[in-house]
Amino acid sequence: MFTVQQSGPASLIGNGIVVSNAFTSNQTVTVLAEGYGEYQYSIAPEREPATGPWQNSNVFENLPLGYYTVYIRDIKTDDACDMVPVPGVSVIDYPKFFTPNADGYNDYWNITGMTQARYPDAKIMIFDRYGKLLKQIRPAQGATDTSGWDGTYNGHPLPSDDYWFSIEFTENGIKREYKAHFAMKR
Numbered sequence: 001m002f003t004v005q006q007s008g009p010a011s012l013i014g015n016g017i018v019v020s021n022a023f024t025s026n027q028t029v030t031v032l033a034e035g036y037g038e039y040q041y042s043i044a045p046e047r048e049p050a051t052g053p054w055q056n057s058n059v060f061e062n063l064p065l066g067y068y069t070v071y072i073r074d075i076k077t078d079d080a081c082d083m084v085p086v087p088g089v090s091v092i093d094y095p096k097f098f099t100p101n102a103d104g105y106n107d108y109w110n111i112t113g114m115t116q117a118r119y120p121d122a123k124i125m126i127f128d129r130y131g132k133l134l135k136q137i138r139p140a141q142g143a144t145d146t147s148g149w150d151g152t153y154n155g156h157p158l159p160s161d162d163y164w165f166s167i168e169f170t171e172n173g174i175k176r177e178y179k180a181h182f183a184m185k186r
Contacts, residue, residue: 006036010072010084017070022092022114022171023178029070029089031058037074043089044069050083065093065112090115094165097183100151109182110148111167114139122169129162151184160186 010033018030031041040054043063050071060070068089090113098109114122116139126135126149134153141147151158164181 005076007038007074007076008036009074009082010035010037010039012084012086016086017089019089019092020171022169022176023094023180026061027063027091029060029063029068029091031060031070031072031086033058033072033084035074036076038076039072040075042071042073044071046087046089050085063091065091067091067113088115088118090118094180095182097185098151099185100157101186108148108150109184110137110140114169116141119169122167124165124167127164127166128158129164131164134158134163151186157186158184160184 013032013034016032018032019027020030021027029043033039039058040056041058041060042050042052042054043060044050046067046069048069054073068091070086070089072084072086092111092113094111095106095109098106100107109126111122111124116122119139122139124137124139125133126137127133135149137147137149160183162181162183164179166177166179168175168177170176
């Protein structure tokens, strides 16, 4: 006698991830997977292996700003199937300040965790305190892209001050707009 147990690696539904509540202190990452297995989930900073902890819930909350890879494993049988990685998960926020002084740290301002691949329609506009549009930029190409606004207007450095931004993007099929400000320190 033997028992047959259906099991298998997870299949992603859509792109496998829904990140909600952008620009809030409690963003939620929900993993969308289906299959014959009983799945557990782990999340790790991008380009790092799954080291746990593993959880039965497919929802992650209170993640710090940054880029992640989610891992899904089947635990239904003793001979678990392959682990499925879901790269490119990002928690979206913005830097509260930047220092464009060419020292290699915080030299550019851009939305963190938002990539052109995942948010192709995102449009970021930067304004001075009087509402004058200084620059329109796009999200970074990925986690290693350091492009963004360099603190200049028509090639001339602007003074240390507070600057405002507006971003229009689509989150989970819903058009959204977010406005806030940040500081530039020279």
